[in-house]
């Protein structure tokens with residue numbers, strides 16, 4: 001046991017700490033505040049403290065728990081809202097009132113709740129089991145089966161496994177290796193700083209469909225992939241992340257919120273529990289873990305929350321689930337790193353951030369991926385990180401460090417939001433590097449046309465932007481008809497396809513099949529328009545065609561009507577252009 005020598009904001013230097021290890025969790029001061037050793041210099045330890053340090057004094061005791069910073073993993077994780085070191089907010093509030101007191105400990109997982117355990121098919125006593133091996137499951141919520149895995153480092157012969165009703169700390173089985181017995185409970189702990197191992201990583205070759213057309217249609221992220229979304233205030237970051245949480249085809253959502261303003265997180269905490277899972281109608285929280293740092297929580301807790309979140313995500317991935325982890329915002333995390341680094345008097349890098357910022361960002365995103373877990377199942381973690389660059393300037397270190405490692409970038413644009421174009425993701429500056437990896441999946445599931453049409457759509461949007469610049473200078477009349485068609489098709493892609501209301505029941509989610517139909521219809525119109533112009537038909541009469549209205553209303557088509565709508569609109573386009581060309585020829589012939 002040591003004692004406090006010095007206190008500097010969230011950092012405490014303790015002396016007499018020989019025998020403790022890096023990353024050990026310690027109890028600091030008479031209140032027993034939770035901290036973690038982040039530097040050891042001889043008998044002295046530098047500790048980052050996850051609670052407010054005002055009020056503690058030099059000389060007070062510091063005790064190492066001898067354990068690394070860990071999360072608790074067991075049935076009861078879902079439906080929870082935690083702080084950065086996995087203390088359940090509800091429980092903390094119950095114990096200390098509206099303002100969370102210090103030194104309060106609360107179990108991350110309810111110890112008294114009883115769960116009905118089922119034995120996993122094919123598993124029997126006498127089996128040789130290893131870490132990660134799934135031996136049973138609990139129906140944790142209506143949406144999610146929580147698989148019980150053999151904890152890290154345990155291997156041997158399984159015995160005593162029996163179905164029944166258990167608390168998370170009850171013994172459910174024993175693993176015996178050479179006479180050394182290990183009691184298995186449904187509760188396990190994992191250290192947060194170290195990535196969980198797996199058997200192999202696969203290439204991310206399947207899209208994470210989100211139902212947002214600009215994402216799925218133009219800038220997809222793969223399951224197991226990484227994406228960044230910058231968030232100028234009011235640009236639609238919250239709406240976009242709720243939409244992803246709600247509609248993305250992942251099984252589990254882990255959301256880490258580091259609010260800059262106190263009320264921002266409150267918004268999420270109030271709104272999120274109201275969201276419903278669209279498929280089942282059940283509360284979305286039944287497949288969600290929320291980690292919330294309000295602005296009045298200490299910076300160190302913010303730093304920890306990122307690791308807490310990703311460790312929980314890995315746990316569900318290991319069960320064979322597709323997990324989406326949304327971190328909002330990683331800039332707050334980096335700022336916490338900066339503050340701690342400054343207090344450690346480390347040599348500052350760019351803009352005062354520690355020189356290891358890019359490495360930390362890379363290591364974090366590296367924990368994404370589609371893997372074969374130790375359980376033998378395939379699961380994935382898709383990491384979506386919001387960044388909030390001051391003034392929207394992406395040249396700052398956090399944005400740069402992020403962009404260097406993520407493979408998808410959804411560029412939220414304040415000017416689009418101001419023009420009420422939502423989702424305000426800019427189609428000219430966003431990108432996805434998954435297109436090639438996903439192509440075989442698209443070809444197989446949606447036909448080769450899907451990828452071709454995507455490429456064509458991108459070309460049109462780029463061409464449209466160039467033409468708009470020209471129009472600014474010389475006016476649209478100066479352009480040849482084919483280019484005026486491109487301008488018009490560009491507008492149709494933006495208005496009729498990309499623009500999407502998150503608040504309209506039908507429009508909020510669009511399946512890939514419907515997206516394919518929408519794009520194909522616009523491109524079909526374009527083909528016919530070009531042919532008609534070639535045949536001499538004046539552009540004005542093409543613009544007046546009634547089918548354009550059908551196209552602009554495609555987003556209102558119900559998913560169940562897509563096939564019908566597709567044929568109807570294709571037939572309309574053909575017949576309206578045919579009559580237009582015929583009328584024109586007849587008029588010319590006269």
Ligand code: ADP
Pocket residue numbers: 231232233234235236237238239240422423424500501502503
């Ligand atoms: P941020 O979190 O970036 O500050 P919000 O996500 O709260 O911004 O969005 C601000 C406002 O923009 C919302 O209240 C809503 O009115 C509008 N908005 C954002 N995204 C959409 C969308 N996809 N559809 C319709 N309106 C949207």
